Amino acid sequence: MSGPEAHWRASLDSGRFLIQRSVNGGEAVFPPRIAAPGSGEALEWVEACGLGTVYSVTIIGRRPPEPDYNVVLVDLDEGVRMMSRVEGVEPGAVRIGMRVAARIIREDDKPLLVFDPLETQHGG
Amino acid sequence: MADDFPRARTAIAGLATYGLGEAPGESAIELAAQASRLALADAAIRLDEVDGLFVCLPSDFLGGLSFAEYLGIRPLFTDNNRTGGSAFMSHVATAALALEAGAIDVALIAYGSNQRTGGGKLATPAKNNDYDAPYRPLFPVSSYALAAARHLHQYGTTREQMAEVAVAARAWANTNPEAFAKGPLSVVDVLASRMISSPISARDCCLVTDGAAAIVMTRADRARAGPKPAVAVLGAAAATWWQAIAQAPDPTITAAAESGARALAMAGLTPADVDVVQLYDAFTINVILFLEDLGFCPKGEGGRFVSDGRIAPGGALPVNTNGGGLSCCHPGMYGLFAIVEAARQLRGEAANQIVGAEIGLAHGNGGTLSSQATVILGSAATL
Structure with missing residues (x-):
């Protein structure tokens, strides 16, 4: 399984501009991370x-x-x-x-x- | 927050610079070793007494190990921290804690670079991250330029006000025999110099020179007994808020706002108590940002604050009295040179001596306004 950076780059390569946001409705996150900076909350991908x-x-x-x-x-x-x-x-x-x-x-x-x-x- | 610091329990017992400007034919480690030898002689401390080694060499990833080997010492503690030009202020903080704890007895903090005669440009392994690099920002100047552009936009700061910083630095350098860049420099000259990364022009940028510096720290009792006036370490704090400028919540507010407040609180002082200010002026905008963030003027007022010669010789606040990185020397990581100049002022032996200077502030900057570290020093009378 690839990390979030590789996933982001692969998505961009297929024409999709993704960013992340906290699954609890928190702030958007960029550059891609394995968890939300500061809080460590789980992240999900969304189309920018x-x-x-x-x-x-x-x-x-x-x-x-x-x-x-x-x-x-x-x-x-x-x-x-x-x-x-x-x-x-x-x-x-x-x-x-x-x-x-x-x-x-x-x-x-x-x-x-x-x-x-x-x-x-x-x-x- | 636990932020205890052994105020005035440690001191700078010796200091030196070596090879400022151009030192053709001498390597970075040779320059650092020369400065170290001179600083130890200044403190009347033998090399084999050094048991805490703090060093950063520009392009040697494991420079702490190389330097211990070169000097022929086996330190109890070796610190090879790489927070950029602020590393040396962090070294002072760590050394003070280690000395106070009794983990070490003599700390040597050193730096040396031959980037001018060795390559002619900034020697650093640091670079833009993989997200930013494809857009070809010049490293590191474009990051500072993006912060400066915001400062101009948000507060009405002008390029003329940025130029005042370079003009003041040159005025100090003109009466410092050690300074590399001398001669007349006007606001018009700065504005007319080649645009590198707007709004930063060539004369808004620090020098590229060779040079080395070293300081020796001990506990206060030993420093007091030394041959030179002891310089008390009253506070030292470091703060890291980001690496890439794109990740700064507001690039016009740096972590100097935290490191400065914490260091001054450790010292039990306020900006009004500071007699001499030495700031890492990689670019003219740095001085404006740091004067604001360290509390010498309100946020957004830095451009007006530096105007009309206020930080120049004869001005109300002496800033970068050696000429700074803009006109004295900039061998890649300037932080230690700011500390040495502050200490010289408090020993009463600076080239541009400020009469009666008792409290000095030395502020270091690392990365792209990323790592900020502040040291508050006092004259022997404060010990």
Whole structure:
């Protein structure tokens, strides 16, 4: 039987973005663990909704012609935070508070979670 | 919480630095051994009296064992803790407890690195975890940058205020013969330097130098009888809240808020009692975060606090009086150099001596704002 990290990676490889939460309705957990941090409570897998908000962002400056790139911390709506990057916009356009949606890509022959900006919702 | 500490029952009896800046042709273990030799001579204690060995070598996983072998001693206790640059403050805490318990009589705490002439970049086996690494954050600067970006966002801190930290450090370094980086440095210079990982630019980053340091600790009675003024260990506490910055509940509030409060409580002091402050300034944002977390100003006020030269020479609060990791030296794990500078101030022999300094605080940071450890030291008059 594989551990939770291997299970999470295998799920991501099959197109599913999972996170954990306490079976007693406690807080969501990421990265995957064998038990809830702090309490030791049992965990179950749930499908992440995939929506989140940029909590922090840094732009890594590189010497031309190499392009700058962003690294972000994203707060998923479930309440966990993860490192990632926002794609589809210039690095300098990524802002704290920006709403984003997860997407699974393949990079270096492995699945990887990245985020895209959500379109501005009008009248919603 | 049991947090007993043998206040003023142990002391720093000897100290030394060696090879700060560039030490071409000398290995890390040679540098650490040179500093150790000098610190033991400073305390007038023989090498064969060392029975507690505390050491961290940057790229030697079992450096404690290597160093005992190199020195040719067989310690009763060897501590090879690897909590990053805060390790040495934890060493002080452990050594104080072991000395007080009578488990050891003489503790040697040492560090050495040749990362500048040996490789030219930060020498560390630490790296991003497997969840973060695919996004290519620069280790460790991007983690600090993500915390700094939050500080700017939440409290209105500015890059100019971060730059004030680097400018103050340089001003201290300019009158410290031991400091590596000298010369004029302005806020404009810092802002104009190359952006590494926003909002942290090249001049917001600590140096990459060689260097070694060592201190010798004994129980207070022996230190008092030594040739140099004894420096009392009044409190020492370490706290670990996370490893990766992504797991920090709020990366603008570090475990320094815990380690500092606990160390000061052990000493029976408050921040207002502290005369000199030595902080691990891996990046300019560190000083802002730690001044807040250690209680020198309210959370969110650090940027304003460091402005207008308040932590520079002649300012109200002397911070990093040797020039810090930003301008004096940064041989990879700076914690021990902060302790040495605090102790020198309390012995009255610092290059930039603060007249009448009685209480010093040395704060170490390890990982990515992860491990925080604070030591409160007192002059011989506090023993």
